[in-house]
Amino acid sequence: MSATSPVAVLGAGSWGTALAVQLARNGVPTTLWGRSPQAIVEMATTRRNARYLPELELPGSLQLSATIEPLARDAGTILIAVPSHAFDGVLAAIAPWVAPGVGIAWATKGFDPESGRFLHELVADRLPGRPAAVVTGPSFAREVALGLPTALTVHSSDAAFAQDVAQKLHSPFFRAYTGSDVPGAELGGAMKNVLAVATGVADGMQMGLNARAGLITRGLAEMLRLGGALGSRPETLMGLAGLGDLVLTCTGDLSRNRRLGLALGRGVGLQQAVAEIGQVVESVQTVDTVMKLADAHGVELPITALVQKVLHEELTPTEGMHALLSREQKPEYPEAGLRAEG
Ligand SMILES: NC(=O)C1=CN([C@@H]2O[C@H](COP(=O)(O)OP(=O)(O)OC[C@H]3O[C@@H](n4cnc5c(N)ncnc54)[C@H](OP(=O)(O)O)[C@@H]3O)[C@@H](O)[C@H]2O)C=CC1
Numbered sequence: 001m002s003a004t005s006p007v008a009v010l011g012a013g014s015w016g017t018a019l020a021v022q023l024a025r026n027g028v029p030t031t032l033w034g035r036s037p038q039a040i041v042e043m044a045t046t047r048r049n050a051r052y053l054p055e056l057e058l059p060g061s062l063q064l065s066a067t068i069e070p071l072a073r074d075a076g077t078i079l080i081a082v083p084s085h086a087f088d089g090v091l092a093a094i095a096p097w098v099a100p101g102v103g104i105a106w107a108t109k110g111f112d113p114e115s116g117r118f119l120h121e122l123v124a125d126r127l128p129g130r131p132a133a134v135v136t137g138p139s140f141a142r143e144v145a146l147g148l149p150t151a152l153t154v155h156s157s158d159a160a161f162a163q164d165v166a167q168k169l170h171s172p173f174f175r176a177y178t179g180s181d182v183p184g185a186e187l188g189g190a191m192k193n194v195l196a197v198a199t200g201v202a203d204g205m206q207m208g209l210n211a212r213a214g215l216i217t218r219g220l221a222e223m224l225r226l227g228g229a230l231g232s233r234p235e236t237l238m239g240l241a242g243l244g245d246l247v248l249t250c251t252g253d254l255s256r257n258r259r260l261g262l263a264l265g266r267g268v269g270l271q272q273a274v275a276e277i278g279q280v281v282e283s284v285q286t287v288d289t290v291m292k293l294a295d296a297h298g299v300e301l302p303i304t305a306l307v308q309k310v311l312h313e314e315l316t317p318t319e320g321m322h323a324l325l326s327r328e329q330k331p332e333y334p335e336a337g338l339r340a341e342g
């Protein structure tokens with residue numbers, strides 16, 4: 001793919017819009033696709049995404065489209081930024097049109113909620129043989145839209161494709177690193193959303209800053225344990241895709257997953273909290289897949305397990321936090337290294 005080959009960004013919510021704007025700012029010919037023709041016409045006319053990123057003015061060079069087939073046919077690279085529940089449907093819609101050799105990148109965080117599969121597995125099934133990359137790391141759409149400094153990472157088993165996607169996104173205010181651990185990078189991006197609910201709950205219950213730091217650190221230990229069982233590289237989970245995004249999402253009030261936890265911790269019901277956020281809150285679906293993976297590999301994830309019980313309304317946030325704090329005393333980590341026990 002040449003430096004000027006067109007990129008199609010699929011998904012005109014907060015993140016797809018911010019990434020498309022970043023590409024357009026870098027001079028990459030970019031078209032943003034959204035499923036709602038009405039919203040796309042409005043964006044093309046007003047040059048704003050009024051629902052998801054109202055303060056951002058869209059660059060004049062950014063094209064908009066509500067028709068997916070021609071974009072999938074003509075793009076040199078496709079960057080998918082829809083929520084995880086919509087990911088497989090979008091792949092199915094574009095699969096007949098995508099030429100061999102066209103690279104597929106995605107910025108979605110989570111798993112396929114139907115099957116519990118990793119998103120890279122869906123890409124390999126629907127679009128076999130294409131270069132594939134995940135774009136992930138600590139990056140609130142709103143801050144990217146405002147041009148605030150951001151660092152993220154692009155992982156692919158195809159080093160040239162990772163480099164190509166990173167180069168297209170990279171700018172002095174948007175540092176795009178590369179790596180080759182796609183499953184590890186996906187796991188970090190998925191798990192941090194669940195762990196952000198836990199810190200949100202603790203903060204909503206005003207449990208203090210010590211509790212927050214404890215939850216972040218023990219949450220990282222959960223990431224490393226499950227990642228270890230799945231063959232992820234520790235460097236991936238200690239880097240932007242893991243620790244970096246965990247810190248951002250557990251501490252930054254722009255996070256929808258943290259805000260869900262905050263609301264639950266203050267006594268708001270799940271449905272009401274999700275409705276008030278009004279955007280995708282990936283943890284609600286992700287938590288079940290993380291726990292299935294953990295059970296399948298015999299890995300104990302105490303914080304994640306309690307988030308699952310709270311999100312399924314089997315425990316109140318107070319009961320969940322009490323259960324977590326009542327766990328027995330134990331070593332911080334096994335002397336032989338990180339093993340499966342929590
Ligand atoms: N926002 C952020 O800061 C970041 C988000 N992400 C990840 O990016 C992904 C997308 O999140 P984000 O953009 O924030 O979500 P938003 O809630 O902001 O937007 C969701 C977008 O997806 C569209 N959508 C929903 N269902 C479908 C579908 N079936 N087919 C096509 N489009 C659909 C929505 O369209 P409509 O308006 O018509 O419902 C909307 O445009 C998530 O996995 C998230 O974790 C990653 C990094 C940062």
Ligand SMILES: O=C(CO)COP(=O)(O)O
Pocket residue numbers: 109137138139140141193196245248249254255256257258280281282
């Ligand atoms: O992934 C994100 C930042 O890196 C966005 O987090 P939320 O989905 O919790 O808003």
